[in-house]
Amino acid sequence: MKYRDFIIFGVLIAIAIAYPWLNPPRYLLATALILYCYATVVSQWNLVFGLAGIFSLAQVAIFAFGAYSTALLGRYLEWNLWYAFPVAGVGGILLSILIGLACLRLRGIYVALLTLAVSQMLFVLIQTDSVCSPLNQVKDPRNCIAFTGGSQGLGEFGSFGWRAVLGGRDWMIGDYYSMLTLLVIGLIVTYLITKSRMGLAFRALRDNEELARSRGISQYKYQLLVFALSAFLTSVAGGFYAAHFGAVGINLFGFPLLLFLISMLVVGGIGRLWGPILGAALLMMADEVFKEVSDWRNIGLGVVVLLFMIFLPEGLAGGIEKVSKLVLRVYRGGRTA
Amino acid sequence: MDYFVQILVSGFTFSAMYALAAVGLVLVWGAFNMLNMGHGIIMTLGAYFALMWAELFGFPLVLAAPFAMLCGGIIGAIVYFISAHWMIKQRDFETTIIIATFGLGMAMEAGLLKLLRELFHTSPYAQPLSMGADSFLVATVPVSYQRIIIWGSALFLILLLGLFLRGTKFGRAIRAVAQDRDAARLMGVQVRNVYITVLALASALAGVSGIMLSSFKEIHPLMGGALMLKAFIVIVLAGLGNLTGSLYAALLIGMVEATVKVLIADKYGFTAILILVILALIWKPAGIFGRSTVARQ
Numbered sequence: 001m002k003y004r005d006f007i008i009f010g011v012l013i014a015i016a017i018a019y020p021w022l023n024p025p026r027y028l029l030a031t032a033l034i035l036y037c038y039a040t041v042v043s044q045w046n047l048v049f050g051l052a053g054i055f056s057l058a059q060v061a062i063f064a065f066g067a068y069s070t071a072l073l074g075r076y077l078e079w080n081l082w083y084a085f086p087v088a089g090v091g092g093i094l095l096s097i098l099i100g101l102a103c104l105r106l107r108g109i110y111v112a113l114l115t116l117a118v119s120q121m122l123f124v125l126i127q128t129d130s131v132c133s134p135l136n137q138v139k140d141p142r143n144c145i146a147f148t149g150g151s152q153g154l155g156e157f158g159s160f161g162w163r164a165v166l167g168g169r170d171w172m173i174g175d176y177y178s179m180l181t182l183l184v185i186g187l188i189v190t191y192l193i194t195k196s197r198m199g200l201a202f203r204a205l206r207d208n209e210e211l212a213r214s215r216g217i218s219q220y221k222y223q224l225l226v227f228a229l230s231a232f233l234t235s236v237a238g239g240f241y242a243a244h245f246g247a248v249g250i251n252l253f254g255f256p257l258l259l260f261l262i263s264m265l266v267v268g269g270i271g272r273l274w275g276p277i278l279g280a281a282l283l284m285m286a287d288e289v290f291k292e293v294s295d296w297r298n299i300g301l302g303v304v305v306l307l308f309m310i311f312l313p314e315g316l317a318g319g320i321e322k323v324s325k326l327v328l329r330v331y332r333g334g335r336t337a
Numbered sequence: 338m339d340y341f342v343q344i345l346v347s348g349f350t351f352s353a354m355y356a357l358a359a360v361g362l363v364l365v366w367g368a369f370n371m372l373n374m375g376h377g378i379i380m381t382l383g384a385y386f387a388l389m390w391a392e393l394f395g396f397p398l399v400l401a402a403p404f405a406m407l408c409g410g411i412i413g414a415i416v417y418f419i420s421a422h423w424m425i426k427q428r429d430f431e432t433t434i435i436i437a438t439f440g441l442g443m444a445m446e447a448g449l450l451k452l453l454r455e456l457f458h459t460s461p462y463a464q465p466l467s468m469g470a471d472s473f474l475v476a477t478v479p480v481s482y483q484r485i486i487i488w489g490s491a492l493f494l495i496l497l498l499g500l501f502l503r504g505t506k507f508g509r510a511i512r513a514v515a516q517d518r519d520a521a522r523l524m525g526v527q528v529r530n531v532y533i534t535v536l537a538l539a540s541a542l543a544g545v546s547g548i549m550l551s552s553f554k555e556i557h558p559l560m561g562g563a564l565m566l567k568a569f570i571v572i573v574l575a576g577l578g579n580l581t582g583s584l585y586a587a588l589l590i591g592m593v594e595a596t597v598k599v600l601i602a603d604k605y606g607f608t609a610i611l612i613l614v615i616l617a618l619i620w621k622p623a624g625i626f627g628r629s630t631v632a633r634q
Contacts, residue, residue, distance in 0.1 A: 102618060
């Protein structure tokens, strides 16, 4: 991260903080807030995949896990959701450590397949959960749903609570700043991890794996650490998502959401500092623009992912970097000649 | 005794489908380290091709499965030319091809859904190749003739594949490429033709697997996804690239799934096999039939 990056970061944050004061339409505020949520998830994914080289497809499942844990805690234990978020985060860490212990010793490809299978397993377990739970029997005896809500999803578990503080008109602004705070924390954590011993270890492993290992750097240990750390924020982002919408559904585990988030990562650029934010912003915008033809959404996303992997696997951030380097070289070359 | 027969009957059926789906994945992985995430939608398409042949064209049923295999093979070749062909020189090909074919598969699936919604209807179709519930009794457990056909055709196709790989010149080329790509190229093997052939073969077999699945449920645009994941689990358990190992693994996983489904509950089948595989991988990280050369970190 250079001087330039800090300036960009500062400017973007300032714009994001000022945005609600411009009195934007409500739905744009809501879109921006979801953008921050997804950007948090994708930036953590970028840390896992781009920096640590773990090809995990379970990030979306961890996100959904966080959303469901928050919902369950809020609904059945009637917790204030602000207490539920950190608990969901710790739950996410435990889940990721379990997954990590099972597959991080293996080659990258096994990790992809097993993490995908684990998220499918959670999907199936929740989808087929249809036995009426006694806890719901008390609440609504006529329409009793299963403990996890099954394929119907789950609601009535509370929210951020901004409605009580800011009133019925401005509560969305509370949600907006909550999400923005989470994203900023996520970005700072990403930066700190990249700069820390862990970031150095991964760089060493990438540059010269044998030398790094013979110096005692354990890839397994550092990978597990990054995987667990990123799971915390991913899971909390899921909790925030649930708190904003006031409902969680089985679609959080589904392939369409995975496709949407992976296309953010791919379009932005895997392993690039600005990749996740660029990708998330572009795809949320595209989603807004092409709302009319939403039939084509998954077709379009799929084709975009395919084309990027073929022609620009380093993503737009990588492409911009390449072009700017080329321009600089031509410019300097021209001056010295 | 009843339970035992029941487990064997549904276990062999699962195994047959998983084996056909997994063998193709193994062949493709062995040839050029590609994992096709579009495998699931190709299975679904196989079932739809059979339906098309029988319902839309009204051609004789006997040839529906070969027609579906042919179409599946063509789609496999097309998948090669729109994805792997351009990417095979990339440094992280193993990873990028997964993401690329995931996108491609999702696009195909969404396209199929859209096509069906606009031209036909979205409610599930019955598979015309299904023989219905006609059955005979084995110790009070009804066994449908459909299952006998599934077992028979799976065995037949796998034996045929084995003969092709061992007996023909092209089969030898495929095995040579799987062993050592560069050496095979130096010996004059047309490596690219091998890539296309294995992908086409895998997709043809996937089509049959899709027909089998749909023959005792129904045809639905999203049906291939779960079957593909189970095929992935099979090849992971066997150790990637191990052909005979994947057959044993398919048998094992089919039986375990059937046992759990019959004795405990239908919905825990997938969870049970996944936990089994994770335990097996902790015990033997290279897969139970894998060679120890697989990188361990």
